[in-house]
Amino acid sequence: MIRIGVDFGGTKIEAAAVDDGGAIVARVRAPNPRIYEQSLRVVAEVVAEAERLAGVGRLRVGVGMPGSLSPVTGLIRNANSLWLADRPFPQDLERVLERPVRVSNDANCFALSEAVGGAADGARVVFGAILGTGCGGGVVVDRTVVEGRNLIAGEWGHSPLPWPSEDERAAHRCWCGRVDCLETWISGTAFTADYARRAGETLEGEKIVERARAAEPHAVATLEAYVERLGRGLAVICDILDPDVIVLGGGMSQVKELYDQAPAAIARWVFSDVFVTPVAPAAFGDSSGVRGAAWLWPAD
Numbered sequence: 001m002i003r004i005g006v007d008f009g010g011t012k013i014e015a016a017a018v019d020d021g022g023a024i025v026a027r028v029r030a031p032n033p034r035i036y037e038q039s040l041r042v043v044a045e046v047v048a049e050a051e052r053l054a055g056v057g058r059l060r061v062g063v064g065m066p067g068s069l070s071p072v073t074g075l076i077r078n079a080n081s082l083w084l085a086d087r088p089f090p091q092d093l094e095r096v097l098e099r100p101v102r103v104s105n106d107a108n109c110f111a112l113s114e115a116v117g118g119a120a121d122g123a124r125v126v127f128g129a130i131l132g133t134g135c136g137g138g139v140v141v142d143r144t145v146v147e148g149r150n151l152i153a154g155e156w157g158h159s160p161l162p163w164p165s166e167d168e169r170a171a172h173r174c175w176c177g178r179v180d181c182l183e184t185w186i187s188g189t190a191f192t193a194d195y196a197r198r199a200g201e202t203l204e205g206e207k208i209v210e211r212a213r214a215a216e217p218h219a220v221a222t223l224e225a226y227v228e229r230l231g232r233g234l235a236v237i238c239d240i241l242d243p244d245v246i247v248l249g250g251g252m253s254q255v256k257e258l259y260d261q262a263p264a265a266i267a268r269w270v271f272s273d274v275f276v277t278p279v280a281p282a283a284f285g286d287s288s289g290v291r292g293a294a295w296l297w298p299a300d
Contacts, residue, residue, distance in 0.1 A: 001019075001020055001060075002017050002018065002019050002020075002025065002054055002056055002059055003017070003018050003059055003060045003061070003062065003294040003295070003297050004016070004017055004018070004047055004050055004051065004059045004060065004061045004062070004294060005018055005061075005062050005063075005064070005109070005289075005290040005291055005292065005293035005294030005295070005296075006043060006046070006047065006061060006062070006063040006064065006290065006293055007064050007106065007109070007289040007290040007293060008032070008039075008043065008063055008064060008065045008066070008106070009032060009066075009106070009289075010032065010034075010066065010080070010081050010133065011031065011032055012029050012030065012031055012032055013029070013030050013031075013032045013039065013042050013043055013046055014027060014028065014029045014030075014046065014290050015027065015028050015043070015046035015047045015049070015050040015290070016028075016050060016287070016290045016291065016294065017050045017051065017053070017054035017056070017059065017294075018290075018291055018294035018295070021117075022113075022116060022117040022291060022295075024287060024290075024291065025053075025054050026050050026051075026053035026054040027050065027053075027287075027290070028046040028049040028050045028053070029046070030042050030045065030046050034081070034083055035083070036083060036084070036087060040092055040093065040095075040096045041096065043063070043093060043096065043097070044096045044097055047061060047097060058099065060099075060100075060102075060297040061093075061097055061099065061101050061102070062101070062102045062103070062104070062109070062293040062294050062295070062296030062297055063093060063101060063102070063103045063104075063293055063296075064103075064104060064105065064106035064108070064109035064110070064289045064290070064292065064293040065079070065084070065089060065103060065104075065105065065106060066079040066080055066081050066084065066105070066106055066134075067079025067080070067081070067084060067085075067105065068105050068147075068151045068152060068155070069089070069090065069103065069151055070151070071149070071150060071151050073086075074088060074090070074091070075087060075088055075089075076089050078152075078155070078158070078176070080133075080134050080175060080176075082175075089103060090103045102296040102297060103296075104145055104147065104293070104296055105136065105138065105147075105154075105155075106130070106136065106289050106293075107128060107129075107130045107136030107137050107138035107154060108128075108138035108139075108140075108145045108147065108154065108292070109138070109145075109288075109289050109290075109291075109292030109293045109295075109296070110128045110130055110136075110138055110247075110249050110282070110288045110289050110292055111126055111127065111128025111137075111138030111139065111140045111145070111154070111247065111292070112128075112138070112140050112143070112145050112292040112295050112296070113282075113284055113287075113288040113289065113291040113292030113295060114126065114128055114247040114249075114282055114283060114284070114288055114292075115128075115140040115143050116143055116292075116295055117283075118247070118282065118283040118284055118288065119245065119247045119280040119281065119282055119283040120140075120244070120245040120247050120280070121283075123243075123244035123245040124141065124142055124244055125139075125140075125141050125241065125242070125243045125244045125245075126139070126140040126141075126243055126244065126245050126246075126247065127139060127154070127234075127237055127241060127243040127245075127246050127247070128140070128154075128246075128247045128248075128249060128282075129156070129234070129237075129246065129247070129248050129249070129250075130248075130249045130250040131186060131187060131188060131230075131248060131249070131250040131251070131252035131253055132187065132188050132249070132250030132251045132252070133187060133188060133189055133250075133251075134157060134183050134187050134189070135156070135157035135181075135182050135183040135186055135187040135190075136154075136155070136156075136157050137154040137155065137156040137157065137237070138153075138154045139153050139154040139241065139243075145296070156182060156233065156236075156237060157181060157182050157183040157187070158174065158176050158178060158181045158182070158183060159181065159182055159236070160178075160179075160180050160181065160182070161180050161181075161182055161184075161185045161229060161232065161233065162232045162233060162235065162236050162269070163232055163269065164180065168180065168185075171184075172184035172185070172190075182229075182233050185229045185233075186226065186229050186230050186233055186252075187250075187252075188205050188250060188251040188252045190226075191205050191208065191222065191226050191252060192204065192205050192208065194222050194225060194226065195208045195218060195219065195222040198218040198221060198222055199218035199219075199222075205251060205252065205255075206254075208222060208223070209223065209255050209257075212257075223255075223257065226252075227257070227258065227261045227262055227265050228265055230258070230262055230265065231262055231264075231265025231266045231267075231268060231269060232265075232269050234246060234262065234266045234279075235266045235268075235269035235270040235271075236269075238266060238270045238272075238275070238277060239270060239271050242277075243277060244277070245277065245278055245280060246277060246278070246279045246280070247280050247281070247282055248279065248280070248281055248282065249282040249285075249288055249289075253281050253282060254281070258279070259279055259280070259281065262279045263275065263277070263278075263279055266279075
């Protein structure tokens with residue numbers, strides 16, 4: 001059975017036809033116009049094109065999106081793409097696609113993809129952390145997304161930075177209205193902002209990492225602080241969930257130093273005398289979200 005997964009991102013919309021083995025047999029990308037009705041039309045267009053390329057039609061569609069759905073109103077909330085707020089997204093998708101659609105948070109889709117044939121394949125409890133423009137998380141148990149009663153399970157990006165130092169208190173206001181959310185400390189955006197504060201120069205994250213490897217002091221300090229903060233954030237996840245595997249996605253997941261240094265940083269803060277949980281990069285890279293969205297429909 002082939003399914004369609006859609007990754008509804010802030011800048012692009014991607015649809016992929018995914019077979020039973022998890023392989024992508026067709027994929028289509030288009031810019032997200034960031035105007036609600038136009039974006040819905042783009043979804044319909046990329047889904048139709050993915051079906052055409054796969055040689056099949058009227059497939060089941062799963063969609064990964066920013067934010068989550070209110071269990072009371074059914075409307076989108078908590079999305080950093082603020083133009084999506086308070087929209088009946090699933091119903092509108094079903095209207096333009098003329099079929100049932102399953103929708104979940106994009107980090108949930110990422111974690112599900114990595115739990116099914118990915119970096120966490122075979123693990124029972126998986127935590128997927130997206131460290132990109134923002135900071136998201138998803139929980140999968142026995143290859144099933146855990147959304148929770150309020151549909152917010154895994155939403156660690158808008159919890160506070162744990163065990164802050166004095167200069168980390170009341171340092172940043174988040175777009176959500178709170179102060180010092182993890183997203184303001186361990187997203188890729190936060191990484192570049194931290195370097196700019198230290199060095200007085202704004203650089204892309206990749207360039208900062210290159211400078212850290214070349215022993216430039218501001219870059220070294222920025223990367224060290226990032227790893228330490230990431231360790232604190234993940235230690236709390238481990239204290240509560242104790243996952244079998246932690247998988248990292250997003251732009252910062254490409255920094256190989258994280259996999260050497262993050263486990264020790266977590267171990268310094270986790271409430272245990274031992275920490276052996278592997279921290280792994282996503283096996284499917286930026287394809288993981290769209291692949292996981294397709295897996296919102298089980299094989300049967």
